[in-house]
Amino acid sequence: MTLLHPPRATSHLDFVTRVFREYDEITLPLHGKLSAQDKSDGSAVTEADQAASTHVLERLMAHTPDIGVISEEEAESYLPSASRQWAIDPLDGTASFARGLPIWGLGMGLIDGTTPVSGYLHFPIPRQSFIFEDGRALLNGEPMPRRPESVAADTRNIMITSIHDAIDVRRVEGYRLHNLGSNLYHLMMLAAGRCDAIITGPCYLWDLAPALPFTRALGHVERYLDGSALDLSDLLKPDYGFPTRQPMLIGPAPVVDALISRLSYGARD
Incomplete structure (x- = not known):
């Protein structure tokens, strides 16, 4: 994969790896054990969404204090006028999480102006972490697989x-x-x-x-x-x-x- 608009040369990989580990510690003990509540837009939210959002927001603000943060679960964004923004979904798949189903996780995307330049996603149950940084796409540290030339x-x-x-x-x-x-x-x-x-x-x-x-x-x-x-x-x-x-x-x-x-x-x- 080749990125047409390369990000500024800062790697967040070590930081993100720690955040993924901390995310597991917050969410896995609560998986399938919390009731979800309906939000005004019709989607669901649990205490785990809120706990994960608070933790990730605090970690990002400390790690990149000059980059804004837009989070699904936060009423106000951090540095909303900054030229670079993190867009985070602290628990994508809340309904699945609340019912004890396996596909849910964390998404963090770095946007420079209006261009998404990096992506960091982690899904604890299938044990899959996806990284896009500096033009490279990785799944669990290895190059992302490609679609086969032909499929049945x-x-x-x-x-x-x-x-x-x-x-x-x-x-x-x-x-x-x-x-x-x-x-x-x-x-x-x-x-x-x-x-x-x-x-x-x-x-x-x-x-x-x-x-x-x-x-x-x-x-x-x-x-x-x-x-x-x-x-x-x-x-x-x-x-x-x-x-x-x-x-x-x-x-x-x-x-x-x-x-x-x-x-x-x-x-x-």
Whole structure:
């Protein structure tokens, strides 16, 4: 993978490795043992989300005091006018976490201006840590796997999150549909060549930014259902959400274009 806009030459790898270990210590004892509460946007939150957010925020502020931090679980951002920002999802997959399911984790993305330059993601149960730094993508310290040149037709799959209210999934032909419970994990599976595209309902900066350095390095595109491209500057404005309430598709341009052509005819008002 080659990064078109290299980050400033500072490695956060040692710091992130420690944060991942601390994250396990906070979250694993609580996995499947907490009740989730509904937030105003309809998503769930647990005490673990809040504890993880507080810890990661404090660690980032101490590690990079000149870089802002935008966190899903914090009402106010740290240094919101800084040119560089961390976008963090302290527990992506809260519903899965609360029910004792395996796919949930931490996402931290570093944005320079409007360009995602580095990504650090950690999923404790499958024991997978994804790093994108200085133009290199790693899975558990090894180069990320690539999609095979050919795959059996029955194994082609698209990973989906919160799309049923917006599109008719019966129009997705030729692919299996999977929802593993975490949008960031879906994106990591796309980057690792284990799915062919992802479709997500309207979401927020922290649901995408940690993963975009991986997918963009592969040449993948991000497009709304109407065919327009993602402008990340739109997601850097409070409330950090999609400017339009429609799904987004991410993947290789030919796959995304074909899906949009088919799905746009089945879009629901």
